[in-house]
Amino acid sequence: MNDGLAEAGERRVGWAARSMPVLQAIAAGFAEDRPLDGLRIAACLHVTAETAVLMGALKAGGAEISLAASNPLSTQDDVAAVLSEYGMAVHARAGVDRDTYYRHIHQTLDIAPQIVLDDGCDLVNILHTERTELLGDVAGGCEETTTGIIRLRQMAAEGALTFPMVAVNDTRTKRMFDNRYGTGQSTLDGIMRATNILLAGRTVVVAGFGFCGRGVAERAKGLGARVVVTEIDPVKALDASLQGYDVQPMSRAAEIGDVFVTVTGDRDVVRAEHLAVMKDGAILANAGHFDVEIDVRALEDMAQSVNFGVRPNTDEYVLDDGRRLLLLAEGRLVNLTAAEGHPAAVMDMSFSAQALAVSWLAREAARLSPGVYDVPPDIDVQVARLKLAAAGIVIDELTPEQEEYLHSWRVGS
CATH class of the missing domain: 3.40.50.1480 (Adenosylhomocysteinase-like)
Incomplete structure (x- = not known):
């Protein structure tokens, strides 16, 4: 040892x-x-x-x-x-x-x-x-x-x-502390360590608006990014819209995003048809547990060449038309690979x-x-x-009368 x-x-x-x-x-x-x-x-x-x-x-x-x-x-x-x-x-x-x-x-x-x-x-x-x-x-x-x-x-x-x-x-x-606040902060930490980009003014596409996706979207918005959310759940999509986020399908978001973060728990969220329309210099990051949310194999097949390690935890895929797509952490958990979780x-x-x-x-x-x-x-x-x-935080406790009120259907107004 x-x-x-x-x-x-x-x-x-x-x-x-x-x-x-x-x-x-x-x-x-x-x-x-x-x-x-x-x-x-x-x-x-x-x-x-x-x-x-x-x-x-x-x-x-x-x-x-x-x-x-x-x-x-x-x-x-x-x-x-x-x-x-x-x-x-x-x-x-x-x-x-x-x-x-x-x-x-x-x-x-x-x-x-x-x-x-x-x-x-x-x-x-x-x-x-x-x-x-x-x-x-x-x-x-x-x-x-x-x-x-x-x-x-x-x-x-x-x-x-x-x-x-x-x-x-x-x-x-x-869900509150780990998924929302932890994933939100550590994911952006990983992206910024890997790329050193300024998020203010960029368009960040967050795929999935569960507790983790919500945290990523909040933190990106707080840093001045324009945030686009993609979702398959109508209730979560409505929630994102009512919180002020631009909700679009990935087919449209792929054309305008500068940074893409997948947080869904499912596979092939970013696929070949999305990669085909992305901007030169688009950044791809995954904050889901397994490296299946971004179709890395499709990216490899589309690439004319790959410049591995252009920065730590950043690989540059050069496509036939000259566009460069940047994959972070090999498509694995960016917050634990490019940062410390x-x-x-x-x-x-x-x-x-x-x-x-x-x-x-x-x-x-x-x-x-x-x-x-x-x-x-x-x-x-x-x-x-x-x-x-x-943390030294003290909260209120129910009085006996309040406790009784909450457990009785006989007491009204």
Whole structure:
């Protein structure tokens, strides 16, 4: 083990922990109560400093942990090094190829997990397709991405899911803090680090107006960009329009956009017919979990030549007519590849909900049927209360009379 690398990881994790008081408080409680004693946990997550703080909390609760990366381009090797020194099995290295990525997930599953933590559903998918001999040991798990929840709900609908999975992504705190504020800020951070462009006065096309897309649109607008939203959901499209955004189909937006950001959880959002009409110098960035939202293969087929690395995390595709399209982060998650992902203060809430959900599963999984479950509301409220307390924010409480009024249908005006 490279001691210098581990020392750098220690500093990075320590810096993140400063902004994660809620998770540290939970870790202290776990260390005292040991709710995860002897529990084997296999996790497929972004191997970042914030994830290390989560892993430390679970280990404090008594868990045995094996960790793989959910995206090789987001892996911080110094963090992987220090986690190994903490006594965890870490199967992750920055920049590995696809075959190594999947081999790492298989190695993580060799722990024969009782609880799984997933970020995109790849680990759960492999369990159900290639490592079915391990399914009998798995009591349940957690998923924290929109993309992963889409896959899990489809598995459940087809009767393929064999254990309960908690949709950590769908909590109110996660959607508000992580998806909206975290994705909004970190996505633009990644785009600006990769390109150093001025967003003011540019036309930014945001594909998808869920919580993540909403955050990207808000932040881009705040930096002076003209924002165009593309959507397939009429309610979300109406919401975007009423918030003042220009709503158009991608076929029209492709002609006018300077920067394109995909945030949908689906594939082929930007296709060959869109690439064919884009401006010279158009920038393509993906903030969805998998690298399928921009049709990179179509872009490769259309390109006469490719100038890789014209800037860090920026590749220039030169088309037959001389137009240049700039692809960021190889079409992968731009906020975790070209930047550092969500600020630690954001992940404090998401990973606190994750840790408490794991503790809840350790107690309740045996009573649950296979399926996708919401995080118990009291966990969401507990995380929000802890975050407010850490920030020194005090809120009102209901008086007994107000409580009674809210729970009685007999009292009118």
